[in-house]
Ligand SMILES: NC(=O)C1=CN([C@@H]2O[C@H](COP(=O)(O)OP(=O)(O)OC[C@H]3O[C@@H](n4cnc5c(N)ncnc54)[C@H](OP(=O)(O)O)[C@@H]3O)[C@@H](O)[C@H]2O)C=CC1
Ligand SMILES: O=C(O)CCC(=O)C(=O)O
C-alpha cells in the first residue's frame with residue numbers, strides 16, 4: 057500500500073454545510089486514517105476570505121491562510137482531490153453583515169466603501185469586490201460538471217417520496233420575460249480564427265473613444281456581446297406590475313444577483329425603483345445623500361433612514377407602505393417578518409426559487425402567509441422560457457410524481473469561467489453611444505448602440521473546455537446508455553457558434569449506437585419531460601447557466617432537493633473536485649439550529665462526494681484500502697437511505713448529527729464485513745460493535761440537546777469551539793471514534 061502524500065482537501069464553508077462538517081469530519085477521519093489518507097480542512101468561508109484579504113490590518117494571531125488561493129493553485133495539480141461544499145456567494149448586504157461581525161470580534165478590517173471616493177476607498181472596494189458574489193466556484197471549477205442522481209438515491213426517492221404540491225389546470229402562475237430589448241434579442245457572437253488581442257470600447261456621440269477592457273483571446277475562443285436596454289427593462293417591469301395588479305395575481309422576481317454579480321444586481325435595482333417608484337421620485341435627493349443603493353434591495357432604504365429623526369423616517373415608511381398598497385401583492389421571503397422578494401438581492405435566487413415554486417404547485421407565499429399563484433418575472437428571456445414550458449407541462453399533466461419519474465443527469469460546460477459565468481469584468485452600465493469590440497488593427501468585430509443606463513456585457517468561452525465538455529457528454533451517454541441532448545438554441549448567436557464546434561468535435565468519438573442530438577431549449581425540455589413522466593432518463597448537455605438552472609430544477613422535482621446529487625468536476629488538468637450536491641448553503645437551516653438546536657441539513661451530497669473522492673484516490677495512488685473505503689461507504693450510504701436515516705425537518709427527531717452516526721455505524725459494519733482486507737475488517741469490527749451496542753444511548757445523547765437555542769456564538773465567523781460543542785454532543789460517539797483512529 058502506498059501512503060505518500062495522499063490528501064483530500066475538504067473545504068470549510070458557511071452556514072449549514074460548515075456546521076455539518078464539524079460533526080461529519082471526525083467520522084470521516086476515523087476511516088481515512090486507516091488508509092493512510094489525510095483529510096485537510098481548507099477554510100474558504102466568506103469570513104475567512106474577508107480576513108485573508110486584509111492581512112496588514114490583523115495581528116499575527118488573527119491572520120489566516122488564503123484558502124481559496126491555495127485551492128485555486130491546487131486545481132492545476134493532476135493529483136488534486138478536493139471536496140467542495142456549498143459556500144455563500146455574498147450579496148453586498150451579506151458581506152456588510154460579515155464585516156460587522158468580524159469587527160465586533162476585534163478584527164480591524166475596513167468598512168465596505170459603498171460610495172468609494174478616495175483612492176484608498178477605491179482600493180478597498182476593489183479588494184472587497186473580489187469576495188462578492190460567486191467568487192469561489194469560478195476559481196475552483198477548472199473543469200466541466202457532471203451531475204446526476206445515483207441509483208440508490210433515486211430508489212430512496214421512489215420509496216420515500218417528498219411531498220409535491222398539486223397543479224391545477226386553472227393555475228394562473230406563469231413566467232414573464234422581455235420580448236425585446238434584452239440580452240437575447242441583441243446577442244452577437246464570433247469565434248476567433250486565430251489568437252489575438254481585442255479591445256472593448258465605448259464611443260460617445262462626439263466620437264471620443266474610451267477603452268473599457270483589453271482581452272487576449274485564444275484561437276477558437278468564442279466571444280459574445282449583448283446589451284439589455286434600461287428603458288425597455290423598466291417599461292417591462294412596469295407592465296408586469298400593472299398586469300399582475302389588474303389580474304389579481306402575485307408578483308415575484310427571480311434573478312441570480314449572486315452569480316451574475318454585476319448585471320443582475322442592476323436589474324434587481326431597477327425592479328426596486330420601479331416597484332417603489334413614488335418613494336424614489338419623492339425622496340430621491342435625500343436617498344442620494346444618505347447613500348441608498350436600490351441594487352441592494354429595499355432593505356438599503358430601511359438601513360439608511362434608520363439614522364434620520366423619527367418623524368422624517370415615518371413619512372418615508374408610510375410612502376413605502378403606500379406603494380405596497382397600490383402595487384400588486386408581492387411574493388414574500390418571510391411573511392411573518394414582512395421580508396419581501398425585493399428586500400435583499402440574495403434571498404430569492406432563480407435556480408432554487410423557480411423549482412421550489414413549481415414543486416409547490418406553482419405557488420409562492422403571499423403577504424398573508426398563504427400560498428398563491430404568481431407572475432414569476434425573469435426579465436432576461438434567454439433561459440426563462442424553459443420555466444414557462446415546465447409550468448405549461450405541469451398544468452396539462454399535473455405535478456411530477458417522484459415515485460415513477462425518470463431522471464435528468466447534466467453535463468455542463470463551466471470550465472475556465474465559460475459563458476456568462478465569467479462576464480463580470482466585461483459588464484458595464486453604459487452612457488449613450490456605441491459599445492464595440494475591435495481587434496488590434498481596428499476591425500470592428502461587433503457593436504451595439506446603447507443608451508444611458510443600458511447594461512452591456514461580453515462573455516468568453518474557450519475552446520479547450522468545449523472539447524472536454526463534448527468528450528464528457530459522449531462518456532456519460534456511453535456509460536449510462538442514455539440519450540443525450542445538447543441544448544443549443546439555433547436562434548441564439550452564441551449557440552450557433554457552439555453548435556459548429558459540437559458537430560466538429562463529436563466526429564472525434566465513436567458515437568455508434570449512442571443517441572446524441574441537438575435541440576433548442578424548448579424542444580429539449582419538452583422532449584425531456586415527455587420521457588421523464590414515462591420513467592425514462594435523458595442527459596441534458598448544456599451551457600453554464602442552464603447547468604445551474606437544470607441541476608436544481610430536475611433534482612428538486614425528482615428528489616426534493618438538489619443536495620442529493622452526485623456532482624463531479626473532472627478537472628482539465630487531471631485532478632478531481634467533488635462538489636456536494638448542487639444546492640446552496642440553506643441559511644434558514646442555521647436559524648433552526650440557533651432557535652431549536654436541530655440541523656436538518658442532509659449531508660448525502662457529502663457522502664456521495666467522499667465515495668468518489670476515495671475511489672479516485674484508490675486508483676491514482678494504487679491504494680486498495682481507499683478503494684475498499686469507497687465501496688463500503690457507498691454501501692453504507694445505500695443502507696442509510698434504505699432505512700431512512702436521513703435528517704428530519706422536525707426538531708426532536710433524527711437530525712444531521714444522528715444521520716452522521718448511522719453513516720458511521722453502517723460504514724464500520726460494511727468495512728468489518730468485507731473480506732478483501734482482513735486486517736482492515738478486524739480494525740473496524742470493534743467500532744461497528746461499539747456503535748451498534750450503544751445505538752440507543754448515542755441517539756438519546758444526540759436528541760437530548762434539541763429543543764432549546766444552540767449555545768453557539770457568531771454566524772459568519774462562529775466560534776469553532778462552541779460549534780464543536782453543539783455539533784458533537786455525544787460523548788459515547790466521540791470516544792468510540794477517537795479510539796478507532798489508526
Ligand atoms: N455550490 C455552491 O457553492 C452554491 C452556493 N449557493 C449559495 O447558497 C446560498 C443559498 O442559496 P439558495 O438559492 O437559497 O439555495 P439553497 O439550496 O441553500 O436553498 C434552497 C432550499 O433547498 C433545500 N436544501 C438545500 N440543501 C439542502 C440540504 N443539504 N439538506 C436539506 N435541504 C436542502 C432547502 O429546502 P427546504 O426548505 O425545502 O428543505 C433550502 O431551503 C446563497 O448564498 C447561494 O449563493 C447556492 C447554490 C450552490
Ligand atoms: O457559485 C454560485 O454562486 C452558485 C453556484 C450554483 O448555484 C451552482 O453551481 O449550482
Ligand SMILES: [Mg+2]
Nearest residue numbers: 407604608638
Ligand atoms: Mg445552482
